Amino acid sequence: MSLAIAGMGWVTPLGNEVSGVWQRLINGETATVRSISSALGLDYPAIPVPADQTPVHPRLRRSSAISRFAVTAGLAAIADAKLQPGAGAASRVAMIFAVSNGGVIYTKRFYDQIVDSGAQAASPLLFPETVFNAPASHMAAILGITGATYTLVGDGAVGILALGMAQDLMENQAFDHCLVIAAEEADWLLCDAYHQWRLLRSKPPIEPFEQRPRGTILSEGAGAVLLSRNGSIRVEKIALGSNFRKRSEAGDCLGKVLGELCDDKTELIIASANGTFIDSAERAAVLKNCPKAQIYAMKRALGESLGASSLWQVICATQFLRSQSVPSELLLAKGNGLVATASKSTGQFRRAVVSVCGLSQQVAGVRLAIS
Secondary structure, eight states, X not given: OXXXXXXXXXXXXXXXXXXXXXXXXXXXXXXXXEEEEOTTSOEEEEEOOOGGGSOOOGGGTTSOHHHHHHHHHHHHHHHHTTOOOOTTTGGGEEEEEEESXXXXXXHHHHHHHHHHHOGGGSOTTTGGGGSTTHHHHHHHHHHTOOSOEEEEEOSTTHHHHHHHHHHHHHHTTSOSEEEEEEEEOOOHHHHHHHHHTTOXXXXXXXXXXXXXXXXXXXXXXXXXXXXXXXXXXXXXXXXXXXXXXXXXXXXXXXXXXXXXXXOTTOOEEEXXXXXXXXXXHHHHHHHHHOTTSEEEETHHHHOBOGGGHXXXXXXXXXHHHHHOOOOSOEEEEXXXXXXXXXXXXXXXXXXXXXXXXXXXXXXXXXXXXXX
């Protein structure tokens, strides 16, 4: 079945307008790292979305940050596609919300009230924002979507899995469009967990593909793509990959994904390298399956946004193909490693591959092409 990207939207620490943020990435800008203080007296680096970068929808004044991020990105994707989901069209639009950790801030507040004062003191107004599908519920209500609505929970690969699910939904001809949204919020509790798992570094910068991984920095935001059957950027193939049992197996699993997506025409890979064990797995898979491709490691600039990151990668890949403009910080294979190149490609990119390895044992990928 033909599947295409009709519209895109995102909320990132560098802004929420697709072409504007893309230009900042082209210019080599990186998001600001700030310190988050915990109740335990520890400080962690994080990359938040500036407060003025997320307009608050009138119906979301009391909702969690993750819901505001998701709705902002979703509405932008619909506007980009110039879709008007009125009463007749609403039932022909499906929606999938992809998430990794959910509304951490509201969950913590809800349970803090229970611990401090007992169950009777916990505000029932907080509880709805603690469940995984709260953002999907908000988005469906705001748009009046009456078609299928799902929430998919996973790791950093969950956005690609959501694209696969969207493809299945649209194959039955019941839907004309599927809106896929992925979002994440940053909180000290989340940072503390990833610190305990030895995945978080103590200070910036994020250094993708270094020989000695020193950890990543969590960020927040959302990404959204509106899928249609027609569009200038075609979703050529989705590889849902597999799970790896231990980190040493990640490279082989990712190699199978890239082996399915890449060929001698593969020109560009948007990598998920983030300064952790993912980098060595991705390096090995790229060198084996697509050694001639150029690689862009987006997370150096935007951070690791977990559930949202893979859709950020998809948006970056689409912008490469739409604009034919590239950041100067591309990497090329050389020997057994990857090296930076300051030169920009003079040819036209026709295809781009998104490579995703999550922190919780899932790999996946997608290949996009110009129609």
